[in-house]
Structure formats: structure tokens, C-alpha cells
Amino acid sequence: MTTDTAPAKRPIDKKALLAKYIAERDKRLRDDGNDQYLEIKGRLAHYLDDPYTARVEREPKTDHVTFMFIGGGFAGLVTGARLAEAGIKDVRIVEKGGDFGGTWYWNRYPGAQCDTASMIYMPLLEETGHMPTEKYAHAPEILEQCQRIGRQYGLYDNALFHTEIKSLTWDEATHRWIVETDRGDRFTATYIGVGTGPLHVPKLPGIPGIESFKGHSFHTSRWDYDYTGGDPKGGLMEKLADKRVAIIGTGATSVQAVPHLAKACGKLYVVQRTPSSVDVRANAPIDPDWFKQIATPGWQQRWLENFTENQAGGGAEEDLVQDGWTDLSRRIRARIMTLPPDQRTPMNMLAAYEDSDFEKMEEIRARAESIVSDKDTAEKLKAWYRQLCKRPCFHDAYLQAFNNPSTTLIDTDGKGVERITETGLVVGGVEYEVDCIIYASGFEVGTEFTRRAGFDLTGVDGLKLSEAWAEGMRSKHGLHVHGFPNAFFVQPTQGANLISNVPHNLTDSGRTIATIVKHAQDKGFDRIEVTKEAQDAWVALLLTGMGRMIGAPDCTPGYYNNEGKDPGPAAKYAVGYPAGATAYFKYIDAWRKSGEFEGLAFS
Numbered sequence: 001m002t003t004d005t006a007p008a009k010r011p012i013d014k015k016a017l018l019a020k021y022i023a024e025r026d027k028r029l030r031d032d033g034n035d036q037y038l039e040i041k042g043r044l045a046h047y048l049d050d051p052y053t054a055r056v057e058r059e060p061k062t063d064h065v066t067f068m069f070i071g072g073g074f075a076g077l078v079t080g081a082r083l084a085e086a087g088i089k090d091v092r093i094v095e096k097g098g099d100f101g102g103t104w105y106w107n108r109y110p111g112a113q114c115d116t117a118s119m120i121y122m123p124l125l126e127e128t129g130h131m132p133t134e135k136y137a138h139a140p141e142i143l144e145q146c147q148r149i150g151r152q153y154g155l156y157d158n159a160l161f162h163t164e165i166k167s168l169t170w171d172e173a174t175h176r177w178i179v180e181t182d183r184g185d186r187f188t189a190t191y192i193g194v195g196t197g198p199l200h201v202p203k204l205p206g207i208p209g210i211e212s213f214k215g216h217s218f219h220t221s222r223w224d225y226d227y228t229g230g231d232p233k234g235g236l237m238e239k240l241a242d243k244r245v246a247i248i249g250t251g252a253t254s255v256q257a258v259p260h261l262a263k264a265c266g267k268l269y270v271v272q273r274t275p276s277s278v279d280v281r282a283n284a285p286i287d288p289d290w291f292k293q294i295a296t297p298g299w300q301q302r303w304l305e306n307f308t309e310n311q312a313g314g315g316a317e318e319d320l321v322q323d324g325w326t327d328l329s330r331r332i333r334a335r336i337m338t339l340p341p342d343q344r345t346p347m348n349m350l351a352a353y354e355d356s357d358f359e360k361m362e363e364i365r366a367r368a369e370s371i372v373s374d375k376d377t378a379e380k381l382k383a384w385y386r387q388l389c390k391r392p393c394f395h396d397a398y399l400q401a402f403n404n405p406s407t408t409l410i411d412t413d414g415k416g417v418e419r420i421t422e423t424g425l426v427v428g429g430v431e432y433e434v435d436c437i438i439y440a441s442g443f444e445v446g447t448e449f450t451r452r453a454g455f456d457l458t459g460v461d462g463l464k465l466s467e468a469w470a471e472g473m474r475s476k477h478g479l480h481v482h483g484f485p486n487a488f489f490v491q492p493t494q495g496a497n498l499i500s501n502v503p504h505n506l507t508d509s510g511r512t513i514a515t516i517v518k519h520a521q522d523k524g525f526d527r528i529e530v531t532k533e534a535q536d537a538w539v540a541l542l543l544t545g546m547g548r549m550i551g552a553p554d555c556t557p558g559y560y561n562n563e564g565k566d567p568g569p570a571a572k573y574a575v576g577y578p579a580g581a582t583a584y585f586k587y588i589d590a591w592r593k594s595g596e597f598e599g600l601a602f603s
């Protein structure tokens with residue numbers, strides 16, 4: 001019998017576990033690191049086609065806007081919204097997709113849903129008056145929220161969809177950016193924002209023979225519902241009933257899609273190189289009566305702050321969100337609190353962290369055992385690494401899917417697919433014939449910023465951003481870069497760096513940008529640049545911190561640790577405020593409110 005209740009605890013042999021972790025990592029280390037993946041271009045370019053929206057022809061733009069933002073995902077939307085609130089409505093969002101949504105525009109695979117609670121993950125809920133329907137909302141609802149923000153703040157009026165930036169050049173004479181796109185646009189903007197997101201360029205595994213496959217194939221971020229049937233709302237993919245389908249990859253995307261595929265496919269092969277850690281999801285509908293009670297003015301900001309405090313260190317008295325992200329932090333804190341105050345040293349805290357991690361991962365492995373009926377399959381689904389070595393996953397139907405007789409796990413024992421043939425794929429010398437291959441192989445992370453973005457910035461005196469950051473990112477607050485006036489980078493690094501709830505970083509940055517631009521306009525300035533001294537001081541402060549918490553070199557390879565390769569000296573700059581995310585948000589709020597904008601030069 002299989003259950004999803006917590007199994008009895010076994011004693012933890014830390015030494016044996018560590019040895020197992022290292023052995024599993026070593027199996028997966030490879031010389032080619034990021035180069036094992038294929039860049040999608042040339043003959044593979046069709047994998048990037050937009051299956052959701054037809055491209056509309058339009059005249060090139062040659063006008064001027066106050067603010068141009070690259071990316072119509074959360075970053076662009078919240079910045080646009082905050083600017084509109086501040087009275088700056090002349091905002092143009094340039095987006096490569098056919099609508100707003102970013103990640104949620106592209107990722108419409110069945111079962112897609114947020115992994116951080118909707119109440120804090122979905123931006124501007126209070127402003128738009130939207131009540132999430134579930135604790136973890138599904139993708140269509142999140143996409144609708146993006147469109148709602150776009151409509152409410154008038155961001156559709158000036159947006160350019162299916163448009164990619166080609167170049168951005170600062171013109172010192174006019175204090176404007178010259179913007180050029182792949183649609184022939186050449187317009188100017190006083191201010192620009194960059195919010196392209198970390199995971200927007202799909203990649204394919206470099207499996208020999210990948211181009212020879214004669215069946216159907218697609219990447220999860222371009223789901224082909226014409227082929228599969230069904231819809232992003234989870235409608236049964238009835239066209240797969242007589243199909244043999246292989247999904248390659250078992251990361252966060254696959255974990256969400258597999259239960260739907262298992263229900264629909266005549267035969268489903270789940271091809272695994274490294275198992276994900278899959279913890280309890282416990283999704284539930286949100287009760288409108290409860291929501292009415294808690295949604296008093298300022299509620300979302302309170303929830304955001306409470307989650308951040310619980311998840312990233314501080315330890316608020318109550319835990320409003322109560323999920324897998326806050327669970328580990330709660331455990332660590334509880335363990336530390338059992339120590340007498342004089343023994344709460346950094347060494348003991350680290351030990352408490354390690355012990356909680358072992359305990360948590362043992363529970364997650366035991367969960368696989370208790371849910372999956374076939375012992376061998378259950379064993380292969382166990383994740384042998386520390387929780388933050390790879391993206392933690394949460395699901396209540398993924399492991400269960402392997403009890404479906406038409407679903408088979410093909411475990412490659414860390415080696416990956418050997419070969420793709422005209423009719424299927426080969427693992428461990430055995431060929432599996434399939435009609436369709438779905439690549440759940442993720443997105444480019446460790447590649448050059450300019451390759452992923454498709455553009456560089458040319459700032460003061462022709463300085464390129466790629467040159468300025470050649471030896472690592474340099475900024476103040478992650479937002480301002482010396483040499484690139486009137487440009488704002490909306491992303492978490494070198495700011496709060498709150499990875500478990502990225503939208504919190506973005507909404508807060510939107511507020512900062514709107515405050516700064518409004519100040520400049522009110523005072524008659526049109527040029528804003530961080531000084532070199534202020535940037536250097538900020539970077540020096542960042543380097544006094546503990547360094548990166550995720551992706552240690554002893555972890556199983558993946559995008560968190562540059563596929564196990566030395567990420568080089570630049571990686572040490574991919575950090576956040578040393579005192580933690582809560583402290584950062586307090587600091588930046590005071591910085592904004594002071595009206596001094598310390599470190600910025602206005603002219």
C-alpha cells in the first residue's frame with residue numbers, strides 16, 4: 001500500500017549520506033558543463049516559434065517615450081504600474097512574446113503553477129483587487145493577472161509585442177537612449193528598464209542524433225496543444241491517447257507536467273538524469289470569506305514581509321504563508337533555539353542548518369518510498385543531495401504518477417540519454433520507440449548575458465555593459481550601473497537577492513524606480529547616474545557577506561552551480577545584501593524615503 005503520510009524516522013548516518021551525495025555528484029560531473037546544451041538557432045530555430053499568438057505586422061516606431069522597458073513579464077509590469085501611479089504614463093514595454101506575462105506567457109504546459117504561494121507570488125493583488133483562487137495558482141490565472149495589470153495601468157497602449165531589442169545606445173548630447181529593434185524601430189527614451197528575467201531562453205540537451213528524430217517534438221515552454229489536445233487549464237490531452245511519448249528532464253517543469261501526461265498518454269516514458277526532490281504541495285482553494293477578512297489595507301505588503309522574514313532569516317512570530325519554503329527555515333531556527341545563547345555561534349548555526357537539511361531530505365526520500373509502489377522505481381526517484389543544490393519541487397501527484405501502469409521511469413543513472421534515433425531514444429543500450437519527444441530541458445543560465453538578452457548596452461563614451469561586467473556584475477542595489485545613466489536593471493542580484501519569491505524584489509524595485517524618476521522630473525533633472533564611489537562602496541559591502549547560499553561546488557551539477565564547473569571569479573558578485581533580504585527591504589525603504597538618493601548624481 002502507498003501513502004502520503006510522514007513515514008517513521010530512521011536514524012541519520014551523516015557520514016554515509018555525505019559519501020553517497022559525493023558519489024552521485026561525481027557520476028554526473030562532465031567536462032563540457034554548459035556546453036553540453038544546444039543553443040536553439042539555425043536548423044533548430046523552429047523550437048522557438050510562438051505557438052500562442054500570431055505575429056501582427058506594424059509600422060516601425062520613430063518617436064520618443066519617457067520610459068522604455070525591456071520585457072513584459074512581472075518586472076516590466078510592476079515597474080510600469082509604479083510609474084503610472086507616480087503619474088509617469090508614457091511607458092513603452094518592448095516584449096518578445098505576443099502579450100504580457102513573460103515566463104507565464106511562454107510556460108503554458110499542462111499543470112504549470114506557481115511554487116511560491118499566490119498571495120505573495122502574484123504581483124499587485126491588492127492594487128488590482130484580485131483574490132487568488134488557490135494557495136498555488138495555476139498558470140492561466142497568473143497570465144490573466146499579468147494582463148489585468150497591463151489593462152489597469154494602460155500599459156497595452158504603447159507596448160510593442162513580438163519585438164526584440166537589437167541595440168541600446170546612450171546619447172550624451174540629448175540625455176536619451178536610442179533604441180533599435182528587430183522590427184525596424186528606432187526611437188528614443190529618456191529612461192530605460194531591463195527586466196528580461198533569468199530563465200527566458202529555452203535550451204535543448206546536446207544528445208547525439210537529436211536532429212534525426214522523425215516524430216514530433218517540442219520544448220515545454222512552447223507547448224503544442226494542436227498536437228496533444230487539451231489546454232493550459234488542464235483539459236485532458238485526448239490526442240495523446242494512442243501516442244508513445246517521452247519527456248526528457250525531471251526538473252520543476254517536468255514535475256508539474258508529468259501527472260497530466262500520465263493521465264493522457266497511451267505510453268509515457270519519463271526520462272531522468274537526476275531526480276528532483278519532491279516535497280508535499282498541499283494546494284487548496286482560497287476561501288473568499290477568509291480572504292475578505294484578511295485583505296485589509298496593506299495586506300499584501302504585510303504578507304510579503306512576513307514570508308521574507310520567515311524564509312530568509314529573521315523569524316517573525318507567526319508564519320502567514322506556511323509552506324515548504326518556510327519549513328526548512330523554521331526547523332533551523334527551532335534547532336538553534338534549543339542551544340544555550342552562548343553556544344549560538346556561526347559554527348553551531350551552520351551545523352544546525354546541515355542537520356535540518358539531512359533530516360528534511362531524508363523525509364523527502366522516504367516520501368518517494370511511501371508513495372511509489374514499485375520499489376525499484378521509488379529508489380530511483382530519491383534525490384541524493386542537499387535541498388538547495390537543485391531547485392526544490394513540491395507536488396502531490398508527481399510521484400503518484402509512477403503508479404500508473406502506462407507510465408515508466410527511464411532512469412539514466414546520471415548519464416543522460418545516449419542517443420536519439422529516427423524513431424526514438426536510446427538509454428543504456430536499449431531503444432525506446434516513441435511518437436513524440438517533449439524536451440523539459442530547461443533554460444540557459446550560465447551563458448553570456450548578451451547572448452541570452454540578444455543585445456548589449458552602449459553607455460557613456462561607448463562603454464559596453466558586457467565590458468563593464470566582464471569580471472563580474474557591478475552595481476548599486478542591483479539597479480544602477482555606473483556608466484549607464486538613466487538605465488535601471490530590475491532583478492534580485494546585488495539587492496535583496498530573495499530567490500524564493502522573486503516578485504517581492506521586482507515590485508520593490510518598481511517602487512524605487514518610480515520614486516527616483518518622479519524626483520528627477522519634479523526637480524527638472526533628466527540625467528541620473530550612480531557615482532563610481534557609491535557603486536564601489538556597495539560592491540565592497542556585498543563582498544563582506546557569507547557568499548552564495550545555493551549551488552555549492554560539492555552539489556550535484558545543475559544550473560545552480562554552473563553545471564559543476566568553476567564559475568570563475570565573477571560568481572562571487574552574484575550575491576545580495578549581507579544582512580539579508582528583510583534588512584535590505586528596510587534599508588531601501590529608508591533610502592527612498594530620505595529623498596537624498598545617496599549615491600546617485602542628478603543633473
Ligand code: NDP
Binds near residue numbers: 112249256557
Ligand atoms: P531544469 O533545468 O530544472 O531541468 C532540466 C532537466 O533536463 C533536468 O532534469 C536535467 O537533468 C535534464 N536533462 C538535461 N540534459 C539531459 C540529457 N542529456 N538527458 C536527460 N536529461 C537531461 O528545467 P525546468 O524547465 O524544469 O526548470 C527550470 C527552472 O524554471 C526551475 O528550476 C525553476 O526555477 C523554474 N520553474 C519554476 C516553476 C514554478 O515556480 N512553478 C515551475 C517550473 C520551472 P539534470 O538535473 O541531471 O541536469
